[in-house]
Amino acid sequence: MMYLKAFIVGGTLCAIGQILIDKTKLTPARILVSYVVAGVILGFFGVYDKLIDFAGAGASVPLTGFGNTLANGVKEAIAKDGLTGIFTGGLTASAGGIGAAIFFGLIASVFGRSSEK
Amino acid sequence: MNNHEYKKYAQQKVSPSPMGKNLFFAFLIGGLICTLGQALLDLFSFWGFEKKICFTLTSITLVFLSALATGIGKYDDLAKYAGAGTLVPITGFANAVVSPAIEFKDEGFVMGVGANMFKIAGPVIAYGVSASIVGGIITYVISIL
Amino acid sequence: MSKKKGSTVFLENKPRILETASIAGQKESEGPLGCYFDCVITDGRFNEKSWEKAESKMQRQAVGILLEKTKKANSDIDFIFGGDLLNQCVGTSFGLLDYSIPFFGLYGACSTFCEGLCLSAMAVDGGFAHNVIAVTSSHFCSSERQFRFPLEYGGQRTPSAQWTVTASGAAMVCADEGNFAITAITPGKIVDKGIKDANNMGAAMAPAAVDTLIKHFTDRQIDENYYDLVITGDLGVVGSSIVSEQLENAGLVLGNRYTDCGKEIFDIEKQDVHAGGSGCGCCASVFSGYIFKKMQEGNLNKVLVCATGALMSTTSTFQGDSIPGVAHAVAVERI
Structure with a gap:
């Protein structure tokens, strides 16, 4: 059941992105920025966690989930460390994904080469 | 014909994006990537990791898979059909980091790979982190009031 | 003179x-x-x-x-x-x-x-x-x-x-060898109709091609039947349909005497190239490879080539500028 919910919620979040690509002048980069910022806002209001409880990876895997991770990280860090948490929380919580992207990107660039299309 | 009229006229000449097809593939492939994420999430929690760690491990695994697909030149083939379906999930973020890293290898590892890695994905981090700091300031102010 | x-x-x-x-x-x-x-x-x-x-x-x-x-x-x-x-x-x-x-x-x-x-x-x-x-x-x-x-x-x-x-x-x-002369050229001016979409270069360049082609036919005082073929550089499907329609409105009905290198070089449907080919090499290779050989074989005698360019850079695009176009026409005829 969780798989179906993940599929539908994740698919819907992507389909909304597709509508934005096809129907507006928004470039993909702007759409991603909007998704992350939307995730941050919903995260601060605690709304997004409810969606994750409902759809699991269907809500955490899209970039809105990344925004939510940033927001939760900041909230937790403030609770723990106070003022400095405002600045450390976001990147600490999202370090896994960002660190992996940087490292695997570097590895890929050592071994890979862009191919002709 | 003034500029405004010409723009409208030119727009008529362009065949519209195949919305139905695009939406279908974005939904399908985006949904499948999330379902894969769910499977990973379940797998990690089956192995006994704590809930928060499971989410992080899932992200790392998806980023790895995307980097691999990008490295062997397959991610863009999927994206041609999937559109937002491969853009919106975290795999799209990984692709946006890995693809310039590979592309700008010709310019060297420091100023090519290193400097261009966040050429496309940079804005996501810049605005995501800044938004979280703004939210943090508000949360902090409310908490001390 | x-x-x-x-x-x-x-x-x-x-x-x-x-x-x-x-x-x-x-x-x-x-x-x-x-x-x-x-x-x-x-x-x-x-x-x-x-x-x-x-x-x-x-x-x-x-x-x-x-x-x-x-x-x-x-x-x-x-x-x-x-x-x-x-x-x-x-x-x-x-x-x-x-x-x-x-x-x-x-x-x-x-x-x-x-x-x-x-x-x-x-x-x-x-x-x-x-x-x-x-x-x-x-x-x-x-x-x-x-x-x-x-x-x-x-x-x-x-x-x-x-x-x-x-x-x-x-x-x-x-100067003195060869059977195909360049008889007339019409250098184009920069034309900008305010198109900003870098994914629609054909529409951005088409007005420049229309401007140059009309001037060429007027200056030479020739009609639409003069050339065996009029070919633009890289307008693709969108741009070339604009050109043929605009030329018709101006009284130049070229019909199938007009085509575009970007449309000819690829099989648009099968090769998944959307609106067709573009780039400096498009007009250059189609003229050098295909058209000139057709002229040498005797299938074409009078050809007007009109390459089109989109004069933008990544900087101008990011700064929100429109895409100005330019088109130069070259008449090549058997002598």
């Missing part, structure tokens, strides 16, 4: 196109015109370290084939007019370095081939040169990384987007 009437230069001394040479990539060779190119590179990197070096090599090879075909030595060539799409035209600079021929670097975006032919024809007609080469190239991969995204980036192309052609074309313009 002035050689110029209206916007058109009449070349009374009849500079000739002696020969042409073309080289194209794998995808282009799989298109409808594949069999006409002199040489096909199956590996896009052309055994070089970068896409840029591959493009340079392509241009070097195109000039090499041309010199071989015409049996001329480097020292016989007075000038070479060349350009490409890369920043500061490095594709051409490095490509032509070893030839030691006096070089004029041109940037007319995708109109560069006709710009080079115009200048070559005038240099020869004016008696300043005997043998001149006009050459251009474009490479899908080097353009993509400069103007759009890394090759492995997962993006979706819009239906109006065009596919940069991997090809190079070169033409030799001589």
